[in-house]
Amino acid sequence: MLPIVYLAVRASGGGLDLIRRTLLRDRTAELVTRSLVLAVTVTAAATTLGVALAWLTVRCRVPGRRAWQVACALPLAIPTYVAGFAYVSRYPGLAGFRGAWLVLTLYSYPYVYLPVAAALTSLDPAQGEAARSLGAGPWAVFRRVTLRQLRPSIATGALLVALYALSDFGAVSLMRFTAFTRAIYLSYQGGFDRTPAAIYGTLLVAITIALVVAEGRARGRARYYAAGRGAQRRAVPLDLGRWRWAAFAALCAVTAVTLGIPAATLARWLAEGTSQAVVDETWHAALSSLSASALGAVVTAAAALPIGLLAARFGRSRAARFAEGASYAGHALPGIVIALSLVFFATRYANALYQRLPVLVFAYVVLFLPLAVAAIYGSAVNASPRLEEVAQSLGTAPFGALRRVTAPLVAPGVGAGAALVFLTCMKELPATLLLRPTGFDTLATRVWSETSTGAFAAAAPAAALLIAVAAVPTWLLTRRTGLAP
Amino acid sequence: MTAAVEVRGAEKSFGATRVLRGVSLAVDPGSVLAVLGPSGCGKTTLLRVVGGFEKPDGGSVHVDGRDVTRVPAHERRIAMVPQEGALFPHLTVAANVAFGLPRRERRGPRVAELLALAGLDGLADRMPYELSGGQQQRVAVARALAPEPSVVLLDEPFSALDAALRAAIRDDVLGLLRAHDTTAILVTHDQDEALSVADVVAVMRDGVIAQAGAPAEVYAAPVDLDVARFLGEANVVAEDGADVLVRPEHLTIGPDGRPGVVTAKRYFGHDAMVTVRLDDGTVLNVRTPLATAHAPGERVRVAVTGPVVRYSR
Numbered sequence: 001m002l003p004i005v006y007l008a009v010r011a012s013g014g015g016l017d018l019i020r021r022t023l024l025r026d027r028t029a030e031l032v033t034r035s036l037v038l039a040v041t042v043t044a045a046a047t048t049l050g051v052a053l054a055w056l057t058v059r060c061r062v063p064g065r066r067a068w069q070v071a072c073a074l075p076l077a078i079p080t081y082v083a084g085f086a087y088v089s090r091y092p093g094l095a096g097f098r099g100a101w102l103v104l105t106l107y108s109y110p111y112v113y114l115p116v117a118a119a120l121t122s123l124d125p126a127q128g129e130a131a132r133s134l135g136a137g138p139w140a141v142f143r144r145v146t147l148r149q150l151r152p153s154i155a156t157g158a159l160l161v162a163l164y165a166l167s168d169f170g171a172v173s174l175m176r177f178t179a180f181t182r183a184i185y186l187s188y189q190g191g192f193d194r195t196p197a198a199i200y201g202t203l204l205v206a207i208t209i210a211l212v213v214a215e216g217r218a219r220g221r222a223r224y225y226a227a228g229r230g231a232q233r234r235a236v237p238l239d240l241g242r243w244r245w246a247a248f249a250a251l252c253a254v255t256a257v258t259l260g261i262p263a264a265t266l267a268r269w270l271a272e273g274t275s276q277a278v279v280d281e282t283w284h285a286a287l288s289s290l291s292a293s294a295l296g297a298v299v300t301a302a303a304a305l306p307i308g309l310l311a312a313r314f315g316r317s318r319a320a321r322f323a324e325g326a327s328y329a330g331h332a333l334p335g336i337v338i339a340l341s342l343v344f345f346a347t348r349y350a351n352a353l354y355q356r357l358p359v360l361v362f363a364y365v366v367l368f369l370p371l372a373v374a375a376i377y378g379s380a381v382n383a384s385p386r387l388e389e390v391a392q393s394l395g396t397a398p399f400g401a402l403r404r405v406t407a408p409l410v411a412p413g414v415g416a417g418a419a420l421v422f423l424t425c426m427k428e429l430p431a432t433l434l435l436r437p438t439g440f441d442t443l444a445t446r447v448w449s450e451t452s453t454g455a456f457a458a459a460a461p462a463a464a465l466l467i468a469v470a471a472v473p474t475w476l477l478t479r480r481t482g483l484a485p
Numbered sequence: 486m487t488a489a490v491e492v493r494g495a496e497k498s499f500g501a502t503r504v505l506r507g508v509s510l511a512v513d514p515g516s517v518l519a520v521l522g523p524s525g526c527g528k529t530t531l532l533r534v535v536g537g538f539e540k541p542d543g544g545s546v547h548v549d550g551r552d553v554t555r556v557p558a559h560e561r562r563i564a565m566v567p568q569e570g571a572l573f574p575h576l577t578v579a580a581n582v583a584f585g586l587p588r589r590e591r592r593g594p595r596v597a598e599l600l601a602l603a604g605l606d607g608l609a610d611r612m613p614y615e616l617s618g619g620q621q622q623r624v625a626v627a628r629a630l631a632p633e634p635s636v637v638l639l640d641e642p643f644s645a646l647d648a649a650l651r652a653a654i655r656d657d658v659l660g661l662l663r664a665h666d667t668t669a670i671l672v673t674h675d676q677d678e679a680l681s682v683a684d685v686v687a688v689m690r691d692g693v694i695a696q697a698g699a700p701a702e703v704y705a706a707p708v709d710l711d712v713a714r715f716l717g718e719a720n721v722v723a724e725d726g727a728d729v730l731v732r733p734e735h736l737t738i739g740p741d742g743r744p745g746v747v748t749a750k751r752y753f754g755h756d757a758m759v760t761v762r763l764d765d766g767t768v769l770n771v772r773t774p775l776a777t778a779h780a781p782g783e784r785v786r787v788a789v790t791g792p793v794v795r796y797s798r
Binding site: 382384386387389390391393394395404408409 | 564573
């Protein structure tokens, strides 16, 4: 939290007058409008797409249902700057709002798809069947029963998409659409005075917080619909009859656009051949990514361990709320804002560290701590204090109980958390871009810088490597929601 | 004879709630004590005080005559079987049972011996989630017995099991405890369980032991009507300024006694409970072995054929 507070302090450093001038500029109003329009249109489109795909792949009899469930979650594995690179290099005309909207929608809808598909899988079919027995047709059941039951998961997913659209840097900057994040970057790079960048950053955080609070209010007392107790039947998938081939075609089309186009584009650029220099540079970048991400993962997991353990021992309801809150916080704070605040912080108080690895690693910790805490929390709740008590009653001293019972139970969570953070660090772009040591190129910054200068073939190998890396946590996520085998 | 476990005047409060208000009890070596009480009466807290997981605010705990109130849990030699077993989920059945043994004995014959005794042959390499509820419970008991503790504590160990399974598992577990001559304290809210398995039943209420004694004694002569009602069906009849307790099985429908009319009947297969409203308005529940006889509306006579207990008001 400290860096954010400092950002606000820094923003006010220029005096009220500068703040007023910056905020009242036409450009600022335009910026706010652009970002909000982008966020709203992306959220609407991604929610529709996500719910439709979830319903088709979970509740309908479509050829190859299980495979489609994985395919529909996969776009999450493609960082927006990689997707942006694929689209803008193939269709240069897309640059601008349309391109940013398209890329953000296509690669953020899994945030809606995953929770809704999970909810649909665990939904008790009895209520829908009761509605059918009262004379409602399939469409009426979907509209009047299923959709109502899904509302909490849809709301959660939509909020994540909106936050994603607001904080994304990759797609908007590669599509040259000046939303908040790009404006912050440009203003940071361009001017001698970095105060306007700080003001924009504070404004973006304020909008983000307002969004989260507004959603919390709107949700009110609607809670997640937990699966009922006792043995529950699985829903019988709906037989679409002749329409199932139409559904199949629709799924093919979506997958072709989300996965096919980037794959084809990458393949084309890779086939064009790369010079030895590009291979060497990519190799170097991969090593840099590896070392920075490994450091980030280890430090983050170490910092998350006590938090996750404490949260799990706090008592159920409070801990659950904590876990939920933490997962939002992780998505809510834009990487570029964190990075910017750390830049200010480091130049002011730790100049020796500025543009050194420790600051970058610290940024990773701030950004991805919630991910690691959630993973550790998940395994720590299984290591109930009751088990330690049993161990003690069998004659094992408290430290021995910790070592022989709790540690082995929590270890997988720590490992999973560290792995997740590692892979997410590999993908991270804006913070790495701002905080990396001079000359320190990672895979992410390579894709970004080569694409920015139109050197598409040079960006391709790094992009391909990144997709391979990012596919792993997506697969894990799909498995955790009970979709993938 | 020195008691295997003795609790003297144990007190414990959580915030403003006084959970234990001076509990005293003693368990003879090799016997099974059942602490019986409604949920929230403090019986689990009592067990945790004995086990060393809660520090009492007052009073003391003794094991084999030694004051262990300040001895940490792992040095008390009191093994615990919590609700639903609480097996270590990352260890096999054999490793669970071996957990409390010294390192060199963990691979020895003792584990196989205990598994055989608990009827768990062939399950040694299973993981806990691969076991049924009853099997998990037996592993938990074998695990508790392995380090040869002075006392085994069982916290509602059978409440999570199906009713059909419960009696069988209970007999197995108690057999296992008796085979080892182990002293045990069993906490339960099920009066049938307490009466059928324990050598001594201690009825707990609002943080104190209301009555302790042999099951037959406590059932036949409860100290007050609340204890009487908690232990089983009870008819309470006002007579000469006193309350008279008559158990339904001590009433008989026959040619003699006071007249009345049958108002309801609950059929149990092996017997039945017949509700009779006497002509003076008194309502009595009568347990009758003639399960198929007596329909509502029938006129009958009810006689007392067993002991009654009088409580002056």
